[in-house]
Amino acid sequence: MSAPNDNRPRTVVMLQYAGIGDLIWHVQYFKRVAETSQGGKVTVVAQPSTLTRAFIGHEAWIEAVIEHDHRPRRGEKRRGAHAGLKGMWRMAQQLRQGHFDRIILFSGRPSRGLVAWLSGIPVRMGFGYRWLQRIFLNKGPYIKAYRGDALAVYPEASAFMVAHGFCTAPVVPQLTPPAEQIVLMEKRLAALPRPLYSFAIGTSEPHKQWGVDKFAALAARLIHEGCGVLLIGGPAEVELAREIEQAVPDNCRHGLASVTDAPVLGSAAALRVADACVGNDTGMVNVAAAVGRPSYVIIGSRPWLNQDPENMHNIRARQLSDIDVDRVHGLLIQHRSPAHAAL
Secondary structure, three states, X not given: OOOOOOOOOOEEEEEOOOOHHHHHHHHHHHHHHHHOOHHHOEEEEEOHHHOHXXXXXXXXXXXXXXXXXXOOOOOOOOOOOOOHHHHHHHHHHHHHOOOOOEEEEEOXXXXXXXXXXXHOOOEEEOOOXXXXXXXXXXXXXXXXXXXXXXXOHHHHHHHXXXXXXXXXXXXXXXXXXXXXXXXXXXXXXXXXXXXXEEEEOOOOOHHHOOOHHHHHHHHHHHHHOOOEEEEEOOHXXXXXXXXXXXXXXXXXXHHEEEEOOOOHHHHHHHHHHOOEEEEEOOHHHHHHHHOOOOEEEEEEOOOEOOXXXXXXXXXXXXXXXXXXXXXXXXXXXXXXXXXXXXX
């Protein structure tokens, strides 16, 4: 409960995008908004695929998480409860029941502006780089759409936050796994050699997948050098992890382990316990960078990720298939910590 004299606005934020990485890039910005909101808390509206409730639902600055079932991911073969005009109306009515004073849209889409307007929330803020969205908003300033070579999600969120005075410069994404999860993962992974490299093997799209054979070959090479390798994923990656394990030679499997059964914050803790991460263009490479570990994303020709100049390293090429094991291995060796440089 907020104090009786707390005149800060009761606030809800809405995230447009659907991925785990999208959420991670926004967490610190949501927290900044919460600091200016009633009770120091904010309600977050996000798509189920972001796993927002699992990642940050426990945080003291979160009042509630509302799932925006707008567009199920490919393969789910269902229509979202908030899809289409009827779904937008349902979402707006759910927001209306929250009696919010302010809605902040991390989006430039007119459809999100329409939902905000239908909700009747008095103060409506959004990117506003399209005139059609600005019809439904009533508090600027607005920003321009990002036109650079990086993925637009983080640069646009950053520009929006700076424009509204929530921060003076872009904030590097950070995530702190619970201490008890870190302790559990330290015990679970204690027998693996060091340095320990986590592999983020999952992906939401087949064209982002580096491949079983390449992951297995990289794992074998690192283990042969005395390093450890950890395969990170969720329930959807159990079979993929098994395929990679089977492709690793028997005499190298002592240095290999998988974590596909942990809660998402357990996976984040495993990434924190490891020394570095390499993986597909997927959410967990962004989690790795956010927990403070060097993260090497095998991104090919896709727009690169620029949210963390220190920890995020993009491995680019005209085609994903052009990125070979030698190149990735060389980058891991080049950035190995001084304590392990002799390996």
